[in-house]
Amino acid sequence: MKSGSSKIKAFFQKYRFRRVATIVAGAAALRLILWFVLYRLASRDRALTYKIYTSCVFPVITQPMKSVAKLFPFSVGETLVIIMAALFVAGLVICTVRAVRNKKSARGIAPAPKKPAGFARLLVMLLVAALLIGGNFFVYGGINYKSLTFKELSGLDVKNTDIDTLEKLCLYLGKKATEARQGLPLDEKGFVVDSRSAQEILSASPAGYAKAAEKFSCLSGRFTPPKAALFSEIMSYEQIAGIFPIVFTESIVNKNAPAYDLPSVACHELAHQLGFAQEDEANFIGYLAAICSDDPLYVYSGYYSGFCYAMNKLYSFDRDRWVAVWQSPEIDAEGISNDMRRSNEIWDSYRKKAEVVSKVSEAVNDSYLKSNDISDGTHSYGRVVDLLIAYYSEQLPEVSSVSGSTQG
Numbered sequence: 001m002k003s004g005s006s007k008i009k010a011f012f013q014k015y016r017f018r019r020v021a022t023i024v025a026g027a028a029a030l031r032l033i034l035w036f037v038l039y040r041l042a043s044r045d046r047a048l049t050y051k052i053y054t055s056c057v058f059p060v061i062t063q064p065m066k067s068v069a070k071l072f073p074f075s076v077g078e079t080l081v082i083i084m085a086a087l088f089v090a091g092l093v094i095c096t097v098r099a100v101r102n103k104k105s106a107r108g109i110a111p112a113p114k115k116p117a118g119f120a121r122l123l124v125m126l127l128v129a130a131l132l133i134g135g136n137f138f139v140y141g142g143i144n145y146k147s148l149t150f151k152e153l154s155g156l157d158v159k160n161t162d163i164d165t166l167e168k169l170c171l172y173l174g175k176k177a178t179e180a181r182q183g184l185p186l187d188e189k190g191f192v193v194d195s196r197s198a199q200e201i202l203s204a205s206p207a208g209y210a211k212a213a214e215k216f217s218c219l220s221g222r223f224t225p226p227k228a229a230l231f232s233e234i235m236s237y238e239q240i241a242g243i244f245p246i247v248f249t250e251s252i253v254n255k256n257a258p259a260y261d262l263p264s265v266a267c268h269e270l271a272h273q274l275g276f277a278q279e280d281e282a283n284f285i286g287y288l289a290a291i292c293s294d295d296p297l298y299v300y301s302g303y304y305s306g307f308c309y310a311m312n313k314l315y316s317f318d319r320d321r322w323v324a325v326w327q328s329p330e331i332d333a334e335g336i337s338n339d340m341r342r343s344n345e346i347w348d349s350y351r352k353k354a355e356v357v358s359k360v361s362e363a364v365n366d367s368y369l370k371s372n373d374i375s376d377g378t379h380s381y382g383r384v385v386d387l388l389i390a391y392y393s394e395q396l397p398e399v400s401s402v403s404g405s406t407q408g
């Protein structure tokens with residue numbers, strides 16, 4: 001009869017690396033294939049996908065990761081990336097050293113090697129990691145791209161609109177942003193600042209969602225506030241303000257952005273935690289949660305972000321009206337445009353240093369969105385304006401035009 005320790009020894013001898021690797025890689029591949037099939041089938045009945053996956057499965061399976069992330073003051077996802085990269089480099093070094101020793105041994109100038117180089121093992125481990133990460137994409141949220149959208153759930157009537165309505169939206173949001181900006185602390189150059197750290201600002205992001213959920217019940221849920229990214233510098237070169245990397249369900253925000261940009265970005269990333277994958281919808285939901293917050297910086301950030309999107313769209317259609325909106329006496333053109341300029345200066349400074357990196361990053365994001373059936377790719381972010389017009393459909397007819405339009 002074998003003792004306990006010899007049984008364990010026998011077990012490990014039996015299941016040597018090759019067998020264990022085959023089992024793990026096989027299981028990871030099977031998981032990836034099964035969830036990919038579910039992902040492909042999900043769009044056939046999006047209501048059923050929402051009912052089963054988005055509203056039941058997704059919140060439950062992502063909660064353990066979100067709870068773990070909540071325990072740490074730094075990004076767990078980024079830390080895992082650092083650890084994995086360090087392990088890979090260490091493995092590569094060990095394999096290379098062994099390979100060199102084996103070569104010397106073959107030439108008779110070193111003792112016989114004890115172990116093979118192990119490059120094959122390293123490759124197998126990389127393959128397993130890739131299969132697990134690929135599977136995570138579908139398990140932890142990729143399917144949400146095939147689920148019901150916020151437009152469908154909210155009942156907002158999004159339709160083609162006209163330039164007069166767009167101009168009125170700009171005026172409305174500009175006035176709101178102006179009101180929200182009053183009383184906020186400014187630095188010596190007149191930019192909005194905040195005494196809190198980036199992480200402290202981000203930690204306040206879930207607060208507005210309770211009020212937003214009173215307007216749209218589909219916005220209720222459990223959130224883990226985004227983390228200020230350890231890789232903020234890299235994200236800046238990539239022109240990324242925030243990210244919800246589905247493979248590890250923890251939101252990350254670039255802390256290099258100005259204080260008044262952080263709240264709307266943080267609330268955008270929280271919208272993805274609810275299972276809303278479309279970028280224009282995450283923009284709108286983030287906007288709504290920000291302006292529903294009791295935190296004055298959040299309120300300004302929300303209106304400011306909505307105003308920026310609306311004004312960009314107006315500029316692309318009618319520059320005279322765009323100028324007229326800026327000249328409205330109800331809008332603090334100097335203060336708000338200063339904030340915009342500062343934000344653009346920060347992003348441009350990184351873009352100019354590494355234009356190729358920002359172009360590649362934009363192309364990757366564009367391809368990623370298009371591969372998930374978002375036909376206009378990164379341009380989809382700007383569709384938030386259509387949602388804003390639908391949301392303010394009752395208020396906008398009351399806004400007086402400044403460009404001489406007679407349409408009421």
Ligand SMILES: [Zn+2]
Pocket residue numbers: 244268269272279282
């Ligand atoms: Zn997003």
